[in-house]
Amino acid sequence: MSLFDYTLKELQEKLHNKEITVSDLVETSFARINEVDDEVQAFLTLNEEEAKKQAKELDEQLGTDASILYGAPIGIKDNIVTKGLRTTAASQILANLNDPLYDATVVEKLNAEKTVTIGKLNMDEFAMGSTNENSGYKKTRNPWNTDYVPGGSSGGSAAAVAAGEVFFSLGSDTGGSIRQPASFCGVVGLKPTYGLVSRFGLVAFASSLDQIGPITRTVEDNAHLLQAIVGHDKMDSTSANVEIPNYSDAFKQDVKGLRIAVPKEYLAEGVDKEVKEAVLQALKKYEELGATWEEVSLPHSKYAVAAYYLLSSSEASANLARFDGVRYGVRTEKRVDMLDMFKHSRAEGFGDEVKRRIMLGTFALSSGYYDAYYKKAQKVRTLIKNDFEKIFEDYDVIVGPTSPTTAYKIGEKIDDPLTMYVDDILTIPVNLAGVPGISVPCGLSSEGLPIGLQIIGKHFDESTVYRTAYAFEQATDHHKKRPSLGGDK
Amino acid sequence: MADISKDQVKHVANLARLALTDEEVEKMAKQLGDIISYAELLNELDTDNVEPTTHVLDLKNVMRKDEPREWISKEDALKNAPDQKDGQFRVPSILE
Numbered sequence: 001m002s003l004f005d006y007t008l009k010e011l012q013e014k015l016h017n018k019e020i021t022v023s024d025l026v027e028t029s030f031a032r033i034n035e036v037d038d039e040v041q042a043f044l045t046l047n048e049e050e051a052k053k054q055a056k057e058l059d060e061q062l063g064t065d066a067s068i069l070y071g072a073p074i075g076i077k078d079n080i081v082t083k084g085l086r087t088t089a090a091s092q093i094l095a096n097l098n099d100p101l102y103d104a105t106v107v108e109k110l111n112a113e114k115t116v117t118i119g120k121l122n123m124d125e126f127a128m129g130s131t132n133e134n135s136g137y138k139k140t141r142n143p144w145n146t147d148y149v150p151g152g153s154s155g156g157s158a159a160a161v162a163a164g165e166v167f168f169s170l171g172s173d174t175g176g177s178i179r180q181p182a183s184f185c186g187v188v189g190l191k192p193t194y195g196l197v198s199r200f201g202l203v204a205f206a207s208s209l210d211q212i213g214p215i216t217r218t219v220e221d222n223a224h225l226l227q228a229i230v231g232h233d234k235m236d237s238t239s240a241n242v243e244i245p246n247y248s249d250a251f252k253q254d255v256k257g258l259r260i261a262v263p264k265e266y267l268a269e270g271v272d273k274e275v276k277e278a279v280l281q282a283l284k285k286y287e288e289l290g291a292t293w294e295e296v297s298l299p300h301s302k303y304a305v306a307a308y309y310l311l312s313s314s315e316a317s318a319n320l321a322r323f324d325g326v327r328y329g330v331r332t333e334k335r336v337d338m339l340d341m342f343k344h345s346r347a348e349g350f351g352d353e354v355k356r357r358i359m360l361g362t363f364a365l366s367s368g369y370y371d372a373y374y375k376k377a378q379k380v381r382t383l384i385k386n387d388f389e390k391i392f393e394d395y396d397v398i399v400g401p402t403s404p405t406t407a408y409k410i411g412e413k414i415d416d417p418l419t420m421y422v423d424d425i426l427t428i429p430v431n432l433a434g435v436p437g438i439s440v441p442c443g444l445s446s447e448g449l450p451i452g453l454q455i456i457g458k459h460f461d462e463s464t465v466y467r468t469a470y471a472f473e474q475a476t477d478h479h480k481k482r483p484s485l486g487g488d489k
Numbered sequence: 490m491a492d493i494s495k496d497q498v499k500h501v502a503n504l505a506r507l508a509l510t511d512e513e514v515e516k517m518a519k520q521l522g523d524i525i526s527y528a529e530l531l532n533e534l535d536t537d538n539v540e541p542t543t544h545v546l547d548l549k550n551v552m553r554k555d556e557p558r559e560w561i562s563k564e565d566a567l568k569n570a571p572d573q574k575d576g577q578f579r580v581p582s583i584l585e
Contacts, residue, residue: 097569101561195546208544237551238544306528317505324506326578331571338583343508355507359498359517360524362505376531378541383534385542418523434545459546 003028004164005482008068008221011167015062015071022062022071022116025167026055029073029118032165035486039146041138042160044078045086046119054116068224069113075166077157078120079127080104080212081201085117089203090135091125093329093349104201105236106170106212106229113228118166121156125351126320127177127205129153130424133414134353141410142184143483144449148407151181157215158185163485168216168225172202174209175308176402176427179439182215183402183452186441186481188222188469189215193460194434195240197226198233204319206312207238209431218479219440219470223247226462242460250467256290258468259395265301266400266426275401278443278451282472283399289471293399298387303380304429305422309357310364310377311432316354317361323349356417381432388433392458397468401426402439402452426454436462440469441478450481491525493518 003011003025014020030048037043051073058071076082079089083103088094103111110117124134132140132155140155142148143163150159154171158181161169171178173191182189190213197212204210214225227248232241262283267276283293325331325345332344350358364373391398404423413420430437435456442453453472457465473479498518502509509517563576572579 096571099568101565101569195548234553238546238548240546240548300534303531303534306530309524310528310531321506325571326580327566328569329571336581338581339506340508341581342506346506347508350507355509355513356517356520358505358507359501360521363493363497363501363521363525366501366504373525373528375541376536377528378543379536379539380531380534381542382539383536385545417520418527421524432542432545 002032002164004167004217007218008072008224011072012066012068012070016064022058023052023055025071025073026051026116026118029166032163036163037165039141039485040143040159040163040165041140042121042156042163042165043075043119044088044090044122044137044156047085047117051116051118058114058116067113069110069115069228072115072167073118074110074115075118075121075157075160075169076107077123077154077169077171079123079172079203080107080170081203082107082117082120086120088136089126090123090137091349091351091354092136093323093346095330097328102201105198105233107201109229121160121169123156124153125354126203126316127153127172127174128316128353128357130176130180130420131408131413132156133410134351136351139410142407142449143485144186145447147409148449149184149410151184151407153177154189154215155181158182158187158189161185161187161215161217162483164482168214168221170212171215172210172212173431174206174312175431176424178213178215179402179427179437179452179454180424182439184407184450186450186483187215187217188219188438188440188479189213190222190226190438190462190465191430191436192226192230192462193436195238196230196242196460196462198231198236198239200233200235206315207319208315209312219466219473220248220251222438223250223466240460245463247463247466250463251470253467254289255286255468255471258286258291258397260286260291260293261296261391261395261398262293263298263301263398263400264295265298271401271404272406274445275404275406275451279401279453282442282453285472285475289475296391296395298391298429300380300383300387301425301429304384304432305425307377307380307384308428308432309360309421310373311381313357313361314364314374315361317358317365320354320358353417384429385433388429388435396464398456400454402454403427406445406447406449406451430456435459436465438465438469440473441481442472442476443478444481491522491529493522493525
């Protein structure tokens with residue numbers, strides 16, 4: 001058994017009882033990384049020397065008022081800026097960004113809680129992708145079967161938690177990038193309400209959709225990590241100034257009388273039979289626990305993927321204009337004039353998927369096409385958002401699968417961008433509506449690959465999302481299953 | 490069906506400041522055409538009386554006073570630059 005099989009609460013007790021030290025926790029991380037990361041390939045950069053030094057200091061300073069996150073080893077997705085620790089967003093255009101100048105707000109907040117940063121986690125380049133195959137550096141593997149992808153774009157963040165390389169991690173979610181890899185890797189991943197977590201220091205992909213969120217092994221620890229990173233930030237003008245509840249209070253309540261909506265579009269054709277079966281079993285469990293569920297409709301779901309790709313690519317084309325080989329990042333070695341220096345630096349630094357999306361976005365925003373594509377997509381976004389609002393008039397949460405399938409084989413979809421985009425159909429509407437969504441493990445397929453249950457809540461109602469997720473987790477054992485890797489085989 | 494011509498791809502690539510090879514232009518024309526064709530699904534919907542959503546939360550412009558404060562130093566700002574000279578970023582010449 002690994003120390004990471006305990007909950008934060010249990011670890012904190014052990015720390016205070018002197019059964020373990022922060023150094024033990026940090027050693028657990030690096031020992032496991034040495035053991036399995038050749039197979040999993042989750043990390044882009046390790047922070048070993050600094051982490052071990054910090055662990056020693058934390059062991060000396062441990063006081064009775066320590067935060068529940070004290071000394072917990074965390075992995076950070078590589079699009080979240082860490083001062084002095086290489087940050088590339090898995091892009092070759094940032095290959096030389098070895099000494100970033102500041103910490104993202106979420107990292108500052110974690111530092112205040114005394115977590116220990118173990119390293120930076122692989123992802124699809126600039127968070128564009130669903131498999132981690134678009135990383136400019138390496139392909140992370142699914143810990144449950146290394147012939148399969150971990151999902152994406154936060155694939156490294158989900159795989160590292162599933163493989164026991166870190167206690168927990170941060171990811172980011174623009175169209176499903178936390179929930180889908182959490183589903184594929186059998187861990188718990190939350191995309192918070194848009195605006196709940198500061199995006200200052202998150203390398204921007206699509207600013208009206210991006211959110212940072214926690215990936216953990218249990219729902220309870222997910223809430224603890226969220227609690228540490230939320231809050232208004234004057235450095236992020238899209239940060240919401242709302243009252244923050246104590247998320248742990250959600251676990252004191254059961255789900256008797258909870259009204260669950262199940263969109264028929266979420267169990268329709270295209271959803272794998274085993275996935276559907278696992279979700280229906282979960283709904284049965286909710287009935288036993290005293291909740292009720294009814295079928296509803298999100299009639300504009302089928303338009304979500306098209307709207308999303310137009311909007312997110314348009315925003316990306318503007319956001320990624322900053323990578324020009326002037327102030328930081330890699331510049332082409334070709335001796336060319338200024339304009340060609342921009343063009344070649346970008347052509348050499350960006351991968352195929354990033355170029356494709358910049359092109360799509362630039363096209364959608366270009367003169368003569370703006371109204372037909374970009375503005376049209378914004379209007380469809382309104383319809384999708386209204387669908388959710390209407391359902392939430394009568395129901396507390398929406399439940400369905402996180403992804404229509406379990407993980408894909410590596411290489412299976414990489415040459416077919418459109419099919420891969422369509423597979424994000426169950427996560428994308430949540431980002432367009434800006435509501436929170438979580439993925440929790442709800443079973444294994446006959447091939448032994450994890451299946452994720454998605455629970456979606458109202459704006460800023462993470463508490464009800466957690467309460468719903470926690471009740472299911474406590475009533476089942478899915479979250480206790482572990483992949484066989486390294487010495488476990 | 491949306492057809493995207495190679496000339497259109499070259500025009501957009503110039504706007505996006507991306508140098509594409511002929512091979513990439515050809516591939517991009519097909520892939521963008523496919524994606525745009527798929528996006529035309531949205532035309533099934535009548536959105537004449539629908540307001541566009543730019544932002545999901547009811548946030549208005551957030552203003553603060555324009556006051557100078559300490560941020561990163563000039564040395565720090567330059568330390569990740571590909572090229573620099575005399576405390577400034579250096580770029581290829583723009584004028585002949």
